[in-house]
Amino acid sequence: MPAFGSAWFLYFGLLLGVPVIIHLIYGLRRKRVPTGAMWMIRRIVEHNARRLRLRDILLLLLRMAALALIVLAFARPVAWIGLENAGRTLVIIDDGFPMKEIMPGGDTLFETAVRKIGPHLEGGEYALFTLSGRMEGEFSDRNALKATLERMRPCSLKGDLKTALSRAAAAQASSRAVVAVGAWQDLGPGEPPVVHARLGHIEVPPRPPGCSIRIAGIRPVPGGKGVEVECLVEDDRSLQHTVRLYRLGENGAREEITGRPVSEDGRTVLTAHNLPLQGTVLLAAAVDGRDGLASDDIAYMALELLPPLRVGVIVNRIASPAFMSDGFYVKTALEVGTGFIVNEYASGDLLAAAKQCDVLLFTDASLVPQEPGAELLAKGWILFSGGGARPLAIAEASGLLPATAADPAAVPVAVDQDFPPIAGLPADMFMALDWGEAPGIAAGGAWRPALSLQGRSRILYRFEETGRGRRVFIAGPPGRTHGADLPLHKVFAPMVRELAAWTGLRLSPEGVDCKIGAVGEIWDLPADTLQVLGPDGTALQLDSGRGKHGVRLLEPGIYTALIGGKGGDAGQAVRAANLVAITAGRSLDTMALGGLFQPDEGARAKEEEPDPGAGPWRILALIALAVLVVEGLLSAAPIVTLKKRGPA
Amino acid sequence: MQESLPSGIFDPRAASAIADLELVSRRVAEGFISGVHPSPYYGFAIEFAAYRDYVPGDDLRFLDWRVWGRTDRHYIKQFEETTNLSCFIFVDCSASMAIREDNGVSKFHYALMAAGALGYLISRQGDNVGLYSVSAGEPDYIPPKGGRRHLFSILAHLARLEPAGAVLLPHALNSLAERISHRGMVLLFSDFLWPTGELVQALKQLFRRRSDLILFEIMTSAEQLFPYDGMTEFEDVEVGARMLTQSTLVRDAYLQAMHDHRESLRRAVAEYGGDVVPITPAMSLASVLPAYLARRARLL
The missing domain is CATH 3.40.50.410 (von Willebrand factor, type A domain)
Structure with a gap:
């Protein structure tokens, strides 16, 4: 059966009868003319009878052919050759709980996803896969699929994308296209591309464009009460900023502690005198009143570095933009094998489990004074992800660690002020994570390469015994943010492996190794451009191209359609593509992916326009036009006579 | 009329x-009376055609007396005849x-x-x-x-x-x-x-x-x-x-x-x-x- 993008248009095939009717009407609509030259006319007609009849039939056929071609063109045939082998189009839609989120336009993510699928349905048969596994099935035509999609609603459960994609991947061998649309928020770090995409492009919370702030250190004020917080502000635009320090006051209110303009070198030391450390939660720094830098990377590092510990992750909500990060932590915690989730809906069992954790990760500082935060604050390790400060430093400075107040020197210090400079690398980008409390770690070794970023820069690390404990030092080049620039799993994978060997710790599960060798890796690139590394390391440029989001060539044999121009969104699309590819163990012939993204109205309008150039139907339309032209040239009896000939 | x-x-x-x-005929016409059309016959009309020797019986009205006076010979004047x-x-x-x-x-x-x-x-x-x-x-x-x-x-x-x-x-x-x-x-x-x-x-x-x-x-x-x-x-x-x-x-x-x-x-x-x-x-x-x-x- 031929496949048509708009099969209903074939009903217009009845129009093929129109030329016949016109022919008949034309024959009936005769006019009678008296003539004295009948002998002449008769001779001409008899002499040319055969030719005239052939011409008449040819004209009729041409008109019918033109109509048929036009009808076929509008029906948008997908292919003419090998239709039987064309297979199905796989439609994978994320119907997970996060898809219920209402977008600014009033539609839910899911409704937007359904809408975005439409233009990619070229015709033929379809196989639908959902994260929830509901309403999956095969559909013989586009309308049936669309009807099903319109009936669908996001489920209230978390979807299992990996399973869904596995099912889709198993089925895609006989398919010619894959259309995957969704937020894919359930993708966890177990899938390498997800990690890349997330680290490279997810930013929570927002910050001024081109500006980042890091807390370089927190230390007690010598000889007094309070802390000094050293901030490092980087701004490509060289704008003046004021860095402010906040504390979490009573009832969760945010109180400014101090603020100071950023110095010329970008360094600002904020001193909070008389700050009671005990019970103070620093919300880190902010630039011009905005929230500080999200420290996804730091949290991730912590989680990766702490597999021997039991990690609890405390999140406050799921279906929210912040869920992207929260879900990430959750997945990460689960990935390393010891984490679990505690949220505001947590049951008593979970709370009890949280109390057993060695490390608790709060994804939102507002959770701290709330349940179950107060009870959990007694734990020895508390990390904050929302502040941008080094988690351990925050933990120390906030006084939440009992040992801190008593003996600051005994507290593991997150930022090593005595970090030895490395030749060729700017020292201000160094950071050191304390590993002193981890058992069995022996210091030693030289700087080791952790990662080389396409020859542009490299990351080094080493373990070292210091006077304050055992530490792992990571050195890298300057970047906008560590988390945004560095594929940290690559930084840490060898490091953790060595750490495991060094300490004899067992990594659980097999590890971060699984994050190495991704099919595609996305670096931090401008939002509308993505660079993808293919399996062989070939750099493939993804150009979102002139504001139109269409099919992009990833590499020979792999195609993807990136809907939306933002890096995060495109990253999600690519990672989903890679997931399918990985799971299927082969390259995709065609893949159309659509992430959910809120482009500007103009881009959205363009995006939602059906691409008139897609498919062979344009060729058909041109052929039909050519046929009409030929018909016009041949026809001595046009259906419409524009000019009536009269006597000269 | x-x-x-x-x-x-x-x-x-x-x-x-x-x-x-x-409406003049391009061809000579055989008529019975004088007209505007050329006749196949020579007659005695206005248009001079030629001389010929006198033979007995010719109408003496067409004898060219001047030529007879100068040459002492008898010639008959012939004219083109027109007809209807x-x-x-x-x-x-x-x-x-x-x-x-x-x-x-x-x-x-x-x-x-x-x-x-x-x-x-x-x-x-x-x-x-x-x-x-x-x-x-x-x-x-x-x-x-x-x-x-x-x-x-x-x-x-x-x-x-x-x-x-x-x-x-x-x-x-x-x-x-x-x-x-x-x-x-x-x-x-x-x-x-x-x-x-x-x-x-x-x-x-x-x-x-x-x-x-x-x-x-x-x-x-x-x-x-x-x-x-x-x-x-x-x-x-x-x-x-x-x-x-x-x-x-x-x-x-x-x-x-x-x-x-x-x-x-x-x-x-x-x-x-x-x-x-x-x-x-x-x-x-x-x-x-x-x-x-x-x-x-x-x-x-």
Whole structure:
């Protein structure tokens, strides 16, 4: 059966009868003319009878052919050759709980996803896969699929994308296209591309464009009460900023502690005198009143570095933009094998489990004074992800660690002020994570390469015994943010492996190794451009191209359609593509992916326009036009006579 | 005189337009009285032709006395004789002549008006006028004669003619040829829509009678230009036969065939010194006839 993008248009095939009717009407609509030259006319007609009849039939056929071609063109045939082998189009839609989120336009993510699928349905048969596994099935035509999609609603459960994609991947061998649309928020770090995409492009919370702030250190004020917080502000635009320090006051209110303009070198030391450390939660720094830098990377590092510990992750909500990060932590915690989730809906069992954790990760500082935060604050390790400060430093400075107040020197210090400079690398980008409390770690070794970023820069690390404990030092080049620039799993994978060997710790599960060798890796690139590394390391440029989001060539044999121009969104699309590819163990012939993204109205309008150039139907339309032209040239009896000939 | 002429077929404007002109035969005519046409015989008229020796019995009035006085020899002066002629007006009364031009004038009516005007001219210049009209029935034949009364009777007869039925045009022309006993002029009013070969053969019969032929080829614009589109049912008005065809498709072939037919006719007639005057009923008779007569006079 031929496949048509708009099969209903074939009903217009009845129009093929129109030329016949016109022919008949034309024959009936005769006019009678008296003539004295009948002998002449008769001779001409008899002499040319055969030719005239052939011409008449040819004209009729041409008109019918033109109509048929036009009808076929509008029906948008997908292919003419090998239709039987064309297979199905796989439609994978994320119907997970996060898809219920209402977008600014009033539609839910899911409704937007359904809408975005439409233009990619070229015709033929379809196989639908959902994260929830509901309403999956095969559909013989586009309308049936669309009807099903319109009936669908996001489920209230978390979807299992990996399973869904596995099912889709198993089925895609006989398919010619894959259309995957969704937020894919359930993708966890177990899938390498997800990690890349997330680290490279997810930013929570927002910050001024081109500006980042890091807390370089927190230390007690010598000889007094309070802390000094050293901030490092980087701004490509060289704008003046004021860095402010906040504390979490009573009832969760945010109180400014101090603020100071950023110095010329970008360094600002904020001193909070008389700050009671005990019970103070620093919300880190902010630039011009905005929230500080999200420290996804730091949290991730912590989680990766702490597999021997039991990690609890405390999140406050799921279906929210912040869920992207929260879900990430959750997945990460689960990935390393010891984490679990505690949220505001947590049951008593979970709370009890949280109390057993060695490390608790709060994804939102507002959770701290709330349940179950107060009870959990007694734990020895508390990390904050929302502040941008080094988690351990925050933990120390906030006084939440009992040992801190008593003996600051005994507290593991997150930022090593005595970090030895490395030749060729700017020292201000160094950071050191304390590993002193981890058992069995022996210091030693030289700087080791952790990662080389396409020859542009490299990351080094080493373990070292210091006077304050055992530490792992990571050195890298300057970047906008560590988390945004560095594929940290690559930084840490060898490091953790060595750490495991060094300490004899067992990594659980097999590890971060699984994050190495991704099919595609996305670096931090401008939002509308993505660079993808293919399996062989070939750099493939993804150009979102002139504001139109269409099919992009990833590499020979792999195609993807990136809907939306933002890096995060495109990253999600690519990672989903890679997931399918990985799971299927082969390259995709065609893949159309659509992430959910809120482009500007103009881009959205363009995006939602059906691409008139897609498919062979344009060729058909041109052929039909050519046929009409030929018909016009041949026809001595046009259906419409524009000019009536009269006597000269 | 005009008041008593049959109305409808006699166009006073056309008659007055050609009143000062002459319709002169290009061929010699055998007449009985002196006229404007060249005669095959030498006579004693105005135009000096030659001298010849006197023979007994010659009329002494034509003896050139001056030459006799100077040379003592007798010569008779000879003059070119002019004579009158007999002119036949042939009118095709077939049904196809009833086809009208866009202005409402039929070919037949136009033919009658032209015939009436030229008959008037011929009679006025002293020639004999006869009429031969052919229709579905027996042909009407009025022998050529001179005089006003005879002209009136011809015009009255013309006024009574009606186009009807089929006419075998070659056969009619042959019949006419049989009735022509001596040299003269024949004015033929018809559309001449007949297969060319047969038509030319019939015309040759007339030429063999040493007649001067003038063919007034009267066709409508539509017959010449074929301005039809789409499915058209052509009806042979003479026999009633019909043919349905896509007129647009046969138009080019028709125009070519029509051109070939008219060109063949013109050449065949010109070969014998005749004229073909193509006319459409849309033309003004008062301009067509004088123009033709003037052109003919220049070529004489």
